[in-house]
Amino acid sequence: MNLKRMTTFAVLGVVAAGLTAPVIAQDMLMGADAIERRQELMKSNGMTLRGARGASGDEAIAAAETLVSNFAELGDLWPADSMEGDTKARPEIWNEDGSLSEGFLTAYNNASSAADALLAAAQSGDAEAFGAAFGAMGGSCGACHQSYQFD
Numbered sequence: 001m002n003l004k005r006m007t008t009f010a011v012l013g014v015v016a017a018g019l020t021a022p023v024i025a026q027d028m029l030m031g032a033d034a035i036e037r038r039q040e041l042m043k044s045n046g047m048t049l050r051g052a053r054g055a056s057g058d059e060a061i062a063a064a065e066t067l068v069s070n071f072a073e074l075g076d077l078w079p080a081d082s083m084e085g086d087t088k089a090r091p092e093i094w095n096e097d098g099s100l101s102e103g104f105l106t107a108y109n110n111a112s113s114a115a116d117a118l119l120a121a122a123q124s125g126d127a128e129a130f131g132a133a134f135g136a137m138g139g140s141c142g143a144c145h146q147s148y149q150f151d
């Protein structure tokens with residue numbers, strides 16, 4: 001390998017390290033930081049869902065995109081050390097060994113899929129499909145809260 005190519009590789013290495021850093025930082029949110037971030041995202045979920053009722057066109061698409069992105073990030077915000085603290089998360093979210101319970105994962109996956117379906121419906125421009133997907137989205141929020149969030 002000549003010097004020029006080596007330099008290119010070194011530069012690419014630095015760029016790659018820079019790109020992965022935020023992902024690693026996000027994976028490492030622990031305890032109180034994870035609680036704070038998931039509560040922010042849940043508040044955004046609440047506001048976004050309210051705004052999406054009866055929405056159409058770009059507004060409906062933007063709302064659905066926010067929900068999809070919120071749920072993507074929410075998947076990593078339940079470390080076992082965030083069970084206690086200033087949180088309304090119920091301990092049933094976690095198994096004895098600190099992993100996430102099957103019921104919670106199912107509720108999370110259902111909501112995540114509902115957000116994907118809401119986005120597809122928004123993009124289709126079919127108001128009836130959007131209304132149905134909106135109902136399913138709201139139902140999946142409630143299903144998880146009923147079992148896993150303290151009132």
Ligand code: HEC
Pocket residue numbers: 035038039040042043045046047049067086087088089090104107108109111137138140141142144145148149150
């Ligand atoms: C997989 C389970 C799950 C799903 C799905 C879910 N939530 Fe939550 N939500 C929780 C839990 C647990 C909390 C409590 C978080 C905490 O206090 O640490 C919460 C908290 C909230 C809060 C209160 C935030 C605060 O601290 O003020 C709102 C608002 C909320 N969720 C809205 C929604 C909406 C809207 C949806 C659907 C678009 C949704 N959630 C989907 C589990 C879920």
